[in-house]
Amino acid sequence: MKEKVITSNKLSRKFGDFVAVDEVTFEVSKGEIFGFLGANGAGKTTAMRMLCGLLAPSSGSATVAGYDVSTQPEMVKKNIGYMSQKFSMYEDLTVKENFLFYGGVYGLKRKAIIERLSMMLGLLNLSHVMNSLVGSLPLGWKQKLSFSLAMLHQPGIIFLDEPTGGVDPITRRQFWDLIYEAAYDGITIFVTTHYMDEAEYCDRVSIMVDGSIKALDSPENLRKTYNAASMDGVFQELARGTSTK
Amino acid sequence: MKQYLAFVKKEFRHIFRDKRTLLILFGMPVAQVMIFGFALNNEIDNAGVAIYDMSGDYESTLLQNRLNASSYFFIERECESTDCIEESFRQGKARVGIIIPHNFGKDLLTGQKPEIKIVSDASDPNQAQVLTSYATAIILSHVRDRASVVQQAPVVNAIPRMIFNPELKAVYMFVPGVMGFILLLVSAMMTSLTIAREKELGTMELLLVSPLRSWHIIFGKVTPYWLLSFMNAIIVVLLGITVFDMPMNGSVPLLLASCLLFSLTALALGIFISSKANSQMTAMFVSMMGLLLPTILLSGFIFPIENMPIVLRVISNIIPAKWFILIIKGLMIKGSGMSILWKPISILAFITLLFGIAAIKNVKPRLNQ
Structure with missing residues (x-):
């Protein structure tokens, strides 16, 4: 039995009468790649915001890295990395300056930041962009840099919110190599995506429909259960299942 | 504290990287004083x-x-x-x-x-x-x-004498006005713009999931602009004194303190605006229409408040720049001290407090949306 780094117990969030997330329960083990799927408006983002300590749950509870998201959000934030679907490095600063800033925000020393940045850039074959303005780099590179940025303070868990939106297939493939490497090092990956082929890369996948989790298993088991050839088929099946209800 | 310093450093990098911002920050005050000092001249000469x-x-x-x-x-x-x-x-x-x-x-x-x-x-x-x-x-x-x-008829002779500004120099009016205007522009508009920019670009999201507290973000944003606008105020005063022979009759520390207080007012306003505005466009528009225009029109900077209809005179009381201009004029031209200026200074401090509280209350929940 592996250590559980994310546990969610009947986690719910209401906005007025609207229930965005309805009693969601799941667990994620250390080093797992956990795919968090759902159509737009299914409640993925709300659930993720609660897990990141950005939004207080209406009821239920969740722990991330051993800290309660509603009572210890600051501790949760210290122990997670986050990469948003919107590119979020400062374009008018250089790569180095961006890393120095975020490193400083997590309380890292300048020397340690530079060392780690050089190491990460070396792995990405991007050592030459250290002093380039971020705004001048191609999107694929920026995306990889964002991922490195989220890993800068060596968090145990990384939340990726549609990390590969708008990126070409080759870069997406390379990006998933980065994710595998991180998972191999024992980092837990919590990823939302719209690409069903990417769902196949995950260890386990949850599919959210109308605020609750309708399916949660490995991609292989899900295909068997729903008798579908691909994850796309599973997703279609689940989505159709609710629309006829 | 370290996180706060990292933020301030980053903010300064933004400012010094952008040549246009720099130009606005340092070219504007000089240009304004020169324009108002030399061109807008009400004096009668030949x-x-x-x-x-x-x-x-x-x-x-x-x-x-x-x-x-x-x-x-x-x-x-x-x-x-x-x-x-x-x-x-x-x-x-x-x-x-x-x-x-x-x-x-x-x-x-x-x-x-x-x-x-x-x-x-x-x-x-x-x-x-x-x-x-x-x-x-x-x-x-x-x-x-x-x-x-x-x-040899007995005639009464009235001999008028203008004191404090015997030559009726218009620049004595404009220097305090320009100071108020510049401080407001730099502090309020610039801060509201940069906060809106972070929201627009999505970097705010990353700041929020980081361990930064909201006070880190607010004070980190505010500190560089506070320093810069203070430098600006000093530039304007020095220009007034050296180029236009403005007197400096009052206490210099009190003058500096008033400038710091007023830029704080402006910063509070800027943060208040940015808590409502989600794009740079809105932030710009609101600061222009809501702050700069009323300041030019109603602060007594260009148009004397005494000549306005009663409604506008009442409204002018909530324009922070009006009080700031009163203070600066009193200090520089009349050489008034705290015994006279305590009233406008405490009114200004009160307005600052009010907007400061409103800003912080609004920003905290709003940042998270």
């Missing part, structure tokens, strides 16, 4: 006079000489008709016309009270008013002198 002397005697010549001798007027044209005066107004050569009636000298010496007509070109009403009153003053004092010589 205005042309068209004179129609119907009498042409010794007394009327004396009067003409008196006008010509003052530094405010010179006789541009001697007319033979009223049409000629209008003509020279149209040509833009003269701005005041003076008509001396028949038998001016004789009437004056025999106590007949001759009537002199002063006509002025009111296409610029402010200037016309000033010119008319200057001309009236000169003529009256001359006539009084002559009449008393002849008749």
Whole structure:
């Protein structure tokens, strides 16, 4: 039995009468790649915001890295990395300056930041962009840099919110190599995506429909259960299942 | 504390990287003071006079000489008709016309009270008013002198003396106004813009999932602009003193403290705006319309508050710049101390507190949306 780094117990969030997330329960083990799927408006983002300590749950509870998201959000934030679907490095600063800033925000020393940045850039074959303005780099590179940025303070868990939106297939493939490497090092990956082929890369996948989790298993088991050839088929099946209800 | 410093450093990097921001920050105050100081000039200096002397005697010549001798007027044209005066107004050569009636000298010496007509070109009403009153003053004092010589009549003499600004220099008005304007522009507009920019670009999201507290973000944003606007205020004061001979009669520490206080007011306003505005466009628009325009119009910077209708006079009380300008004028020109300035200073401090609380209350939940 592996250590559980994310546990969610009947986690719910209401906005007025609207229930965005309805009693969601799941667990994620250390080093797992956990795919968090759902159509737009299914409640993925709300659930993720609660897990990141950005939004207080209406009821239920969740722990991330051993800290309660509603009572210890600051501790949760210290122990997670986050990469948003919107590119979020400062374009008018250089790569180095961006890393120095975020490193400083997590309380890292300048020397340690530079060392780690050089190491990460070396792995990405991007050592030459250290002093380039971020705004001048191609999107694929920026995306990889964002991922490195989220890993800068060596968090145990990384939340990726549609990390590969708008990126070409080759870069997406390379990006998933980065994710595998991180998972191999024992980092837990919590990823939302719209690409069903990417769902196949995950260890386990949850599919959210109308605020609750309708399916949660490995991609292989899900295909068997729903008798579908691909994850796309599973997703279609689940989505159709609710629309006829 | 370390996180806060990292934030401030990053903010300074943004500012120094962007040449346009730098230009606004440091070019603007200098340009403003120069423009207002040199170009917007209400002072009267050698205005042309068209004179129609119907009498042409010794007394009327004396009067003409008196006008010509003052530094405010010179006789541009001697007319033979009223049409000629209008003509020279149209040509833009003269701005005041003076008509001396028949038998001016004789009437004056025999106590007949001759009537002199002063006509002025009111296409610029402010200037016309000033010119008319200057001309009236000169003529009256001359006539009084002559009449008393002849008749030895007891005449009361009123001798006006303008103190604090004896030369009626407009720049004394503008320097405090420009200071207020610049501090507001730099502090309020710039902070609201940069916070809106982070929201627009999505970097705010990353800041929020980081361990930064909201006070880190707010004070990190505010500190660089606070320092810069303070530097600006000093530049404007120095320009006023060196280039335009502004006096500095009051306490310098009090002046600096007031500048710091007012930029704090402006920063609170800026944060308040940014808590409502989600894009740079909105932030810009709101700061322009909601802050800069009322400041120019209602703070007494350009238009005197005393001449406004009662409604506007009441509204002007909530314009922070009005109080700031009062304080700066009192300090620099009149040399007033705390015993007199405590009232505007405490009003300003109160407004700052009010907006500061509103800003922080609004920003906290709003940042998370």
